[in-house]
Amino acid sequence: MxxxxxxxxxxxxxxxxxxxxxxxxxxxxxxxxxxxxxxxxxxxxxxxxxxxxxxxxxxxxxxxxxxxxxxxxxxxxxxxxxxxxxxxxxxxxxxxxxxxxxxxxxxxxxxxxxxxxxxxxxxxxxxxxxxxxxxxxxxxxxxxxxxxxxxxxxxxxxxxxxxxxxxxxxxxxxxxxxxxxxxxxxxxxxxxxxxxxxxxxxxxxxxxxxxxxxxxxxxxxxxxxxxxxxxxxxxxxxxxxxxxxxxxxxxxxxxxxxxxxxxxxxxxxxxxxxxxxxxxxxxxxxxxxxxxxxxxxxxxxxxxxxxxxxxxxxxxxxxxxxxxxxxxxxxxxxxxxxxxxxxxxxxxxxxxxDVPARVTDAPDATELTDVEGRVEYDDVTFGYESDEDVIHDVSFEAESGDTVALVGPTGAGKSTLCKLLMRMYDVNSGAVSVDGHDVREVTLDSLREHVGYVSQDTFLFDGTIAENVKYGQFDASRDAVVEAAKAADAHEFVHELFDGYDTEVGERGVKLSGGQRQRIAIARAILQDPEVLVFDEATSDVDTETELRIQESLDDLAADRTAVVIAHRLSTVQNADQILVVEDGRIAERGTHDDLLEKNGRYADLWNVQAGLIEQ
The missing domain is CATH 1.20.1560.10 (ABC transporter type 1, transmembrane domain)
Known part of the structure; x- marks a missing residue:
């Protein structure tokens, strides 16, 4: 502080x-x-x-x-x-x-x-x-x-x-x-x-x-x-x-x-x-x-x-x-x-x-092209500079088109795992791969072009809604912006604003609610049209009804894409192809929703608490 x-x-x-x-x-x-x-x-x-x-x-x-x-x-x-x-x-x-x-x-x-x-x-x-x-x-x-x-x-x-x-x-x-x-x-x-x-x-x-x-x-x-x-x-x-x-x-x-x-x-x-x-x-x-x-x-x-x-x-x-x-x-x-x-x-x-940039393109880095979306974590360990490791020996695979959900308590390392995929940080040991290519061996620009990311800490620049939706895709047409907003369930509230898509959002988007900011951020990722989508509690600031509508849009969007989803509300990921329970930087459990409920372990406890079946 x-x-x-x-x-x-x-x-x-x-x-x-x-x-x-x-x-x-x-x-x-x-x-x-x-x-x-x-x-x-x-x-x-x-x-x-x-x-x-x-x-x-x-x-x-x-x-x-x-x-x-x-x-x-x-x-x-x-x-x-x-x-x-x-x-x-x-x-x-x-x-x-x-x-x-x-x-x-x-x-x-x-x-x-x-x-x-x-x-x-x-x-x-x-x-x-x-x-x-x-x-x-x-x-x-x-x-x-x-x-x-x-x-x-x-x-x-x-x-x-x-x-x-x-x-x-x-x-x-x-x-x-x-x-x-x-x-x-x-x-x-x-x-x-x-x-x-x-x-x-x-x-x-x-x-x-x-x-x-x-x-x-x-x-x-x-x-x-x-x-x-x-x-x-x-x-x-x-x-x-x-x-x-x-x-x-x-x-x-x-x-x-x-x-x-x-x-x-x-x-x-x-x-x-x-x-x-x-x-x-x-x-x-x-x-x-x-x-x-x-x-x-x-x-x-x-x-x-x-x-x-x-x-x-x-x-x-x-x-x-x-x-x-x-x-x-x-x-x-x-x-x-x-x-x-x-x-x-x-x-x-x-x-x-003179501060060294540690995450840079390797001298022989190649462009990541023709991406199918297969993601693999192979025995990944990571720790922040001068700190103890926060990720320990994590391994999992997501085939092209799969949805992998990361659940678990706050501070377990879920967001850090996702940021390793984006190469916000480099692993200490092990490897993170996309289509079999170690992310450290491809160019940063090409990697991030094919991986869309929506953070729980939504950031909007001071400017119009349209400018924020097409940030990173600066040549996108107004029609493309509108379609992305519709897919993110943002078009209705934007249309009701006095200046519509030309409405100024203020510094850090202060003129919009948290849920509205999240929907704009989701529209931005949709407009990017990546092969891999990462959602870090991307619907945490919206009400249940809006969340359901956004979830339907996300399900449609992720139908032919690989998705890595961090979720606090387990109901939003119960249809995931694979659910990973992360605790203290390790995968404590893995499986489908039904498999994990049958195991009656940590995931089942979390589900029962959220479903109101037992007290926390």
């Missing part, structure tokens, strides 16, 4: 090596043109944004004070104007053009970077979902729906933020720091050393933060999954909660999961509140020291060990660029924050992808 304290993907997540590197190798490389275009546009935009302070400094020293020649780095002198007026006009034109270039290439960079990020995350989401779909039922027996949703939703979104924002800011930071450093060194290498003196301290602070942040982010992501699981369970079971007057109990459980998330989030934030202000303080100190040393240099000459002169234009350039320095350096905290979050999330995503 309760959510586990630790992530159910811990054992797989911990094995993921360099998750973000793996992300780029697996998903970034195929999208490299968008990434490359974005990086080129980013470099052009950021370099263009550095031109105005440089040109302004040169113009001050050359045009306004006349203390230095009009000279720009990497630009031949012959390309530059000679008069003050022309130099002023040229400077104004370059400054204006640089803003235009910055805006245009920032647009191209944003589009390219977002295309890269969202295309990658589209592939990650769909691949993660496809992987989840391929996993066998053992995985879903142990894992929590909210935890899986957290991986597909929250963790994938974290990666999207990283690929979109963090990469964009990282690229901008690299270009800005490299460009500003080059210009500052070009203008005055001594003052540049003073300005850049805070960077080693920032590197040390960043290393300290990353070392301590990683385990905190891992705990936070696990707490998100735990909270999602609790919310999903509580909302899915809201009817039970209300009928049990357990609202306070569920609220307390959600409060506990929410507090764990709050506690782990605050653990991350407390560390961030040391790191982020620390980075901003170091960046601010760098600006203040640059202003103080440069201003002193202009007023009184080179201070201390510094030598030479500092022009007013160079000082203005330093002030503008150092201010530009502060913002990207201060954003390092956000980048690291998003990096650590994405690293934890990518480990969980690849942890899901």
């Amino acid at each position: 309760g959510a586990t304290e630790d992530s159910v993907f811990d054992q797989y997540r911990d094995r993921v090596d360099k998750p973000l590197v793996r992300l780029f190798r697996a998903y970034g490389v195929p999208e490299w043109p968008y990434f490359a275009a974005g990086m080129v546009a980013n470099v052009v935009a950021r370099m263009a944004s550095l031109l105005p302070p440089l040109v302004l400094g040169v113009a001050i020293d050359s045009v306004f004070t006349g203390d230095a020649p009009f000279d720009l780095p990497l630009v031949p002198a012959g390309w530059l104007p000679a008069t003050d007026a022309a130099q002023f006009e040229f400077s104004a034109l370059v400054i204006g053009a640089s803003f235009v270039v910055t805006a245009v290439f920032t647009y191209f960079y944003g589009v390219s970077a977002n295309l890269f990020a969202h295309r990658v995350m589209h592939e990650v989401r769909t691949d993660s979902f496809e992987k989840m779909q391929s996993l066998d039922m053992t995985f879903f027996d142990d894992k929590q729906t909210g935890e899986v949703m957290s991986v597909l939703n929250n963790d994938a979104s974290n990666l999207e933020v990283f690929l979109d924002d963090a990469l964009q800011n990282s690229a901008r930071l690299v270009v800005m720091v490299a460009g500003i450093t080059a210009i500052l060194v070009y203008e005055n290498w001594q003052l540049a050393v003073v300005t850049l003196g805070a960077i080693p301290l920032m590197v040390v602070l960043t290393g300290w933060f990353m070392k301590r942040a990683e385990p905190r982010y891992e705990r936070q992501r696990a707490a998100v999954g735990n909270l999602n699981t609790r919310l999903e369970n509580s909302l899915s079971g809201v009817e039970l909660v209300k009928t049990s007057a357990a609202e306070d109990h569920e609220t307390e459980r959600v409060r506990s999961a929410s507090y764990r998330f709050f506690r782990d989030t605050m653990d991350v934030l407390r560390l961030s509140y040391v790191y982020r202000p620390g980075m901003e303080l170091l960046a601010g100190i760098s600006f203040a020291v640059t202003f103080a040393v440069g201003g002193f240099w202009l007023l009184y000459g080179a201070p201390g060990p510094l030598t030479g002169t500092l022009s007013p234009g160079a000082f203005v350039t330093f002030i503008f660029l150092t201010q530009r320095f502060v913002t990207p350096l201060a954003e390092v905290s956000n980048i690291v924050d998003q990096y650590e979050n994405a690293k934890a999330s990518s480990a969980r995503v690849f942890g899901l992808m």
Whole structure:
């Protein structure tokens, strides 16, 4: 009932090596043109944004004070104007053009970077979902729906933020720091050393933060999954909660999961509140020291060990660029924050992808074709992962067209036996065969195409009745849907609905009664038209009269098909060709209805209890 304290993907997540590197190798490389275009546009935009302070400094020293020649780095002198007026006009034109270039290439960079990020995350989401779909039922027996949703939703979104924002800011930071450093060194290498003196301290602070942040982010992501699981369970079971007057109990459980998330989030934030202000303080100190040393240099000459002169234009350039320095350096905290979050999330995503799918097609699996419907269980033993065996040495045969009934107490293993036929699980020993073919040696798709299954836990998707009836047979005509519904005794109630077969059933079919949902599920199996039918107490939620009508339809349907029927009401299977009494995962008795009554054993006891001949 309760959510586990630790992530159910811990054992797989911990094995993921360099998750973000793996992300780029697996998903970034195929999208490299968008990434490359974005990086080129980013470099052009950021370099263009550095031109105005440089040109302004040169113009001050050359045009306004006349203390230095009009000279720009990497630009031949012959390309530059000679008069003050022309130099002023040229400077104004370059400054204006640089803003235009910055805006245009920032647009191209944003589009390219977002295309890269969202295309990658589209592939990650769909691949993660496809992987989840391929996993066998053992995985879903142990894992929590909210935890899986957290991986597909929250963790994938974290990666999207990283690929979109963090990469964009990282690229901008690299270009800005490299460009500003080059210009500052070009203008005055001594003052540049003073300005850049805070960077080693920032590197040390960043290393300290990353070392301590990683385990905190891992705990936070696990707490998100735990909270999602609790919310999903509580909302899915809201009817039970209300009928049990357990609202306070569920609220307390959600409060506990929410507090764990709050506690782990605050653990991350407390560390961030040391790191982020620390980075901003170091960046601010760098600006203040640059202003103080440069201003002193202009007023009184080179201070201390510094030598030479500092022009007013160079000082203005330093002030503008150092201010530009502060913002990207201060954003390092956000980048690291998003990096650590994405690293934890990518480990969980690849942890899901690395979960082994145990029930898969064998390399030499063949298609199951021309099915007659003969089913055989040969000395089958099965146990769930890390549990004791729940099925012990079960053997029986059902010839084509036979009906085999499985009866016995709840928890005896009847449903598990049926799921082994569908290869929801693989047997530990022995074999389950269809027409002499071990189900492990044929493809899953072909096996499940020829075996129809109606569970006692009827599930309907949010959509119309028609869509649910033809689920799996998506190209079926409306006439075929109606005929299947008639065979399942569903047409009458569907016809009376306002929108008929176009009636929306709601999430999990909540707008229909349990009996109506079961009849829709039976119609779905009928439309599949399989050679083998499995009914796991398929009429458990209908009244006696409806059950009799459905049973007549099922009898007609199973007349030339093999049927494996799990029944609680023994009256529905008394005409079965073979009845198996299952207890504790073993076949305790077998025979026809009359044979078993004559034996006066366990089946006879169950029959007499249900017939009211003896008290239970």
